[in-house]
Amino acid sequence: MIAMSAAGNSQVSYAFLKKTSLFRGTTEAELPTLIGCIAPSYREFAKNEMILRQGEDITAVGMVISGRAQIIEEDFWGNRNIIADAWPGDLFGESYAFLPGELLRVSVVAAEPSLVMMIDARHMLEICSSACRFHTRLVQNLLAESAKKNLALTRKLSHMSKRTTREKLLSYLSGQSLAAGSDVFEIPFNRQQLADYLCVDRSAMSNELCKMRDEGLLSFERSSFHLKSEIEL
Amino acid sequence: MIAMSAAGNSQVSYAFLKKTSLFRGTTEAELPTLIGCIAPSYREFAKNEMILRQGEDITAVGMVISGRAQIIEEDFWGNRNIIADAWPGDLFGESYAFLPGELLRVSVVAAEPSLVMMIDARHMLEICSSACRFHTRLVQNLLAESAKKNLALTRKLSHMSKRTTREKLLSYLSGQSLAAGSDVFEIPFNRQQLADYLCVDRSAMSNELCKMRDEGLLSFERSSFHLKSEIEL
DNA sequence: GCTGTTTCGTTGTATTTCCAACCGATCCGT
DNA sequence: ACGGATCGGTTGGAAATACAACGAAACAGC
Numbered sequence: 001m002i003a004m005s006a007a008g009n010s011q012v013s014y015a016f017l018k019k020t021s022l023f024r025g026t027t028e029a030e031l032p033t034l035i036g037c038i039a040p041s042y043r044e045f046a047k048n049e050m051i052l053r054q055g056e057d058i059t060a061v062g063m064v065i066s067g068r069a070q071i072i073e074e075d076f077w078g079n080r081n082i083i084a085d086a087w088p089g090d091l092f093g094e095s096y097a098f099l100p101g102e103l104l105r106v107s108v109v110a111a112e113p114s115l116v117m118m119i120d121a122r123h124m125l126e127i128c129s130s131a132c133r134f135h136t137r138l139v140q141n142l143l144a145e146s147a148k149k150n151l152a153l154t155r156k157l158s159h160m161s162k163r164t165t166r167e168k169l170l171s172y173l174s175g176q177s178l179a180a181g182s183d184v185f186e187i188p189f190n191r192q193q194l195a196d197y198l199c200v201d202r203s204a205m206s207n208e209l210c211k212m213r214d215e216g217l218l219s220f221e222r223s224s225f226h227l228k229s230e231i232e233l
Numbered sequence: 234m235i236a237m238s239a240a241g242n243s244q245v246s247y248a249f250l251k252k253t254s255l256f257r258g259t260t261e262a263e264l265p266t267l268i269g270c271i272a273p274s275y276r277e278f279a280k281n282e283m284i285l286r287q288g289e290d291i292t293a294v295g296m297v298i299s300g301r302a303q304i305i306e307e308d309f310w311g312n313r314n315i316i317a318d319a320w321p322g323d324l325f326g327e328s329y330a331f332l333p334g335e336l337l338r339v340s341v342v343a344a345e346p347s348l349v350m351m352i353d354a355r356h357m358l359e360i361c362s363s364a365c366r367f368h369t370r371l372v373q374n375l376l377a378e379s380a381k382k383n384l385a386l387t388r389k390l391s392h393m394s395k396r397t398t399r400e401k402l403l404s405y406l407s408g409q410s411l412a413a414g415s416d417v418f419e420i421p422f423n424r425q426q427l428a429d430y431l432c433v434d435r436s437a438m439s440n441e442l443c444k445m446r447d448e449g450l451l452s453f454e455r456s457s458f459h460l461k462s463e464i465e466l
Numbered sequence: 467g468c469t470g471t472t473t474c475g476t477t478g479t480a481t482t483t484c485c486a487a488c489c490g491a492t493c494c495g496t
Numbered sequence: 497a498c499g500g501a502t503c504g505g506t507t508g509g510a511a512a513t514a515c516a517a518c519g520a521a522a523c524a525g526c
Contacts, residue, residue, distance in 0.1 A: 199396065
């Protein structure tokens with residue numbers, strides 16, 4: 001992304017942008033028109049500098065161009081909590097930017113010296129004379145990203161709302177099985193990562209998995225699982 | 234909604250539509266053009282009839298016009314779980330419709346005799362000659378709804394990812410306090426509802442609340458809370 | 467083959483949570 | 497004032513979970 005090009009900022013290449021989730025599906029030929037139309041602004045941040053502050057009312061979506069941003073939450077007593085990392089190409093503030101009046105519940109801080117692109121939400125939505133086709137693509141991408149995040153959150157929540165470790169595991173594994181369309185499937189986590197995802201203790205989870213295996217509910221080997229239907233029992 | 238009007242279906246009134254989250258902000262004068270442009274289809278369902286089936290790949294967003302739909306999830310072993318109710322004006326399938334190739338993980342069933350409006354996702358996004366301004370409003374509403382849901386899910390998840398009941402409570406109460414902009418605030422739940430929201434046992438939660446009150450962390454009376462900063466201790 | 471690391475299962479104990487049940491306070495309509 | 501219902505706090509025992517620690521197996525680099 002540190003290359004020659006336009007977009008109002010010489011450090012942002014179209015080759016980089018067209019691969020981001022926001023601009024995916026546009027060609028390098030289309031980008032100049034689109035970028036010209038949505039008129040992004042650019043800002044550089046030093047390490048540990050605040051990009052967005054809790055309590056602000058933002059109307060622009062941010063995208064990390066280079067460096068890295070951290071989304072952090074500060075509670076009533078001042079305890080800080082890192083929610084997520086935003087790497088080059090990642091968006092931030094996209095949920096708040098489309099909800100005028102909704103105050104930021106998180107802060108965004110540059111974890112390294114970073115370049116950030118800010119795009120006003122209205123520029124993404126309102127129709128201009130020339131670039132409607134590209135706008136459509138932009139909006140599609142935004143909706144798709146939002147929908148994807150929504151599904152991921154809904155799924156995680158549906159597992160976490162279960163009370164016991166066993167139920168959480170079965171909810172997760174059942175979902176993976178249905179997604180794979182088979183009773184045999186691989187999961188993308190090792191035990192520690194799965195425990196973190198389900199917010200339970202690793203050893204307790206491991207224990208529960210083995211109990212279920214001994215009861216004949218399922219079998220597994222590393223990250224490969226096999227759910228047994230009652231007929232197989 | 235059982236009234237005289239157009240929209241390709243005589244049972245759907247513009248007065249009803251303009252109040253829904255999807256069409257909010259449009260006037261009754263604009264609606265005929267917009268509706269004509271997005272070309273929704275209508276289907277009636279008998280009680281207990283399936284509207285959408287788990288495993289389908291949908292490209293249309295649904296809206297309940299009359300009756301009631303239930304979003305249900307069926308796991309690997311066939312256990313059914315009611316995820317949500319969709320009342321007149323509510324959307325369903327909106328996350329999946331914008332993600333081609335993403336197969337439905339839930340089913341939607343009519344809990345009562347229901348009339349449903351189906352709008353193809355492409356019709357909402359693609360630009361037509363006449364109604365661009367209305368399209369923009371539609372897309373704004375969609376993005377806003379998606380963003381709102383996103384924030385609600387993220388918040389709930391941030392509380393539920395805490396391991397103990399005490400941490401869950403503090404996370405929730407801290408968030409409510411920050412949202413209210415005051416250390417004194419009201420919550421929209423009674424004890425049972427709060428316990429359900431945080432997925433914990435009511436009596437254990439009540440216990441924990443009283444312990445924290447005795448420790449001087451906070452005070453409360455019914456649904457009114459007061460968080461104490463360390464200075465006040 | 468050796469060694470350090472990672473991963474996963476296992477165990478025991480302390481802690482926490484769940485569950486069922488009960489009680490007092492409050493609110494409601496009559 | 498009287499039942500009935502709802503709500504919130506309390507309690508005790510059963511069950512589940514967290515936590516710390518250990519050991520075996522698999523793996524990577526040398």
